[in-house]
Amino acid sequence: MNTPYFIGLMSGTSLDSIDAVIVSFSPTFKLHAHHSHQLPAELRQQILRLNHTGPDEIDSLGALDIALGRLFADAVQTLLANSGIAATQIHAIGSHGQTIRHRPERAFSLQIGDPASIAEQTGITTVADFRRRDLAAGGQGAPLVPAFHQALFQQRGQDRVLVNLGGMANITLLPDDETRPVLGYDTGPGNVLIDTWIRQQHGLAYDADGQWATQGQIQPDLLQTLMDHPYFAARPPKSTGREQFDLPWLQQALATLKTPPAPVDVQATLLELTAASLGQAIKQHQLTRPEVFLCGGGSHNQALITRLRHHLPDIPITTTDALGLAPDWVEAAAFAWFAMRTLEQQTSSLSAVTGAKGNRILGAVHFA
Known part of the structure; x- marks a missing residue:
């Protein structure tokens, strides 16, 4: 056949x-x-x-x-x-x-x-x-892909979270009990602002492994200003894109600060924005011993993964390679x-x- x-x-x-x-x-x-x-x-x-x-x-x-x-x-x-x-x-x-x-x-x-x-x-x-x-x-x-995540990756007896780190970041919550509904939504920016900022500052397509971000310092005032965007507090179902999270939005946030941060510190803060918003979203669901599996281009960013582990210290985090499908x-x-x-x-x-x-x-x- x-x-x-x-x-x-x-x-x-x-x-x-x-x-x-x-x-x-x-x-x-x-x-x-x-x-x-x-x-x-x-x-x-x-x-x-x-x-x-x-x-x-x-x-x-x-x-x-x-x-x-x-x-x-x-x-x-x-x-x-x-x-x-x-x-x-x-x-x-x-x-x-x-x-x-x-x-x-x-x-x-x-x-x-x-x-x-x-x-x-x-x-x-x-x-x-x-x-x-x-x-x-x-x-x-x-997001539409959670239906595919359910078909391919749901495991009875184990809560799983699929995290797609594309331009936007989104999560799929696969419960350990197949009678419970699958949930999923965009958590906010994934790579989009990280890539946009390094492209503007250095003409590079992306920050390989977050190497530039790791040279900077997270700016708490800027991070809080960014996290104050109403999207982060909105309840799902929800989805987003460049219409809400783009360079003009970032520039408006920078303009509110008394002292402009160094570009490298902006990069560190943008990486933290992705990690912190993801961590916040996953923790609020209070899953039982969940495992997190990453896919998308951001799954190669080791600095981002390190910060995500900081926000989710008790949760195993790996890529979908462990489930038999490469994250790309x-x-x-x-x-x-x-x-x-x-x-x-x-x-x-x-x-x-x-x-x-x-x-x-x-x-x-x-x-x-």
């Missing part, structure tokens, strides 16, 4: 690359191939411009939608070429797309990367636009799973996570 392969594509808030995987789910989950496809600097800048209102938005969005769709298709074709698996063996592609605006308070979230172009260029059925149905049902449209590929694998669920006409949202009126079948299908 032929293996039912699926491809997952993920391009997140960090805007570092397109993650692409080939996986199968029968009889059990298996990662067959993976590829990280570079996001050109020019496209990255166009995405950032569209994160905020500006001139000529509709034409700019339309052109970028097509350009990203073609780039996603290039990522698929490179992945297939490297894997030795033929396009005809792939049942479907699940593409998250690139988030341009996330406005759940207005009942919309916009992801681009034209799925019709992906289907046309690859000859593979493509499923995309996963958030909109959940939003139509009154949900946040995010968890989200891409999730969207392959969403594609499978859509084609099977099975629900793939969790209303307890997003706040929707019920679980829904997600995604729009573009047949090959």
Whole structure:
């Protein structure tokens, strides 16, 4: 019997690359191939411009939608070429797309990367636009990946917390009892401010292992100003993005201080913001002997992990490697799973996570 392969594509808030995987789910989950496809600097800048209102938005969005769709298709074709698996063996592609605006308070979230172009260029059925149905049902449209975490990682008799350290940080609470609901939400910024600040100050894409942050001193006044953002006190379901946590917001906070901190101290404080907000979120749920598993790009930041362990001293913290899936590929694998669920006409949202009126079948299908 032929293996039912699926491809997952993920391009997140960090805007570092397109993650692409080939996986199968029968009889059990298996990662067959993976590829990280570079996001050109020019496209990255166009995405950032569209994160905020500006001139000529509709034409700019339309052109970028097509350009990203073609780039996603290039990522698929490179992945297939490297894997030795033929396009005809792939049942479907699940593409998250690139988030341009996330406005759940207005009942919309916009992801681009034209799925019709992906289907046309690859000859593979493509499923995309996963958030909109959940939003139509009154949900946040995010985070969606907790449903995949539940399917792959829930363990009877053991509370688990999955932490995705992408541009935004989010958690999935997997209870030890399968009769209890899975919870999940964005806790606040993950890598987005850490990356933005070092890019502005040093022209670097990211702070490798948090090396620059570790040279600075956490600034309590700045940290408190940042933690006073109402998002941190809001109760879930909730989700966020660059609309709330971006460079202008950080600059406004810096402007309130009597003495401007050194740039390196700002970096140390931004790293602490991510760790402290995550630690605060996890502790408030009072789980029984939980284990924490990290995924996403921030799982490689040893300074961030050290600070997270400081805030959660009694909780074991490791990466999803320990669960059999490398942390870089968890989200891409999730969207392959969403594609499978859509084609099977099975629900793939969790209303307890997003706040929707019920679980829904997600995604729009573009047949090959």
